[in-house]
Amino acid sequence: MLQHFQYHPLYKDKRIPGWTFSFYFSGKRLEGIYHQDGKIDWTSEAPDTSHENNLKRQLHDLMLYHVYDQR
Structure with missing residues (x-):
């Protein structure tokens, strides 16, 4: 489970788009960096491959809620 999730705009x-x-x-x-097209670039060490797909799904859900559904 993700804990203490935070996001910030990538550009002033x-x-x-980009966060x-x-x-x-x-x-x-x-x-990491979340791009407008949903691509994720890890800027830290990437998670274990056994967890990466699940984490990406959770990230997509969080970003859709926080960025796109709040407009």
């Missing part, structure tokens, strides 16, 4: 001009995110998973801090 908030109209330009940085961070969260904790299994006691490890993970960070």
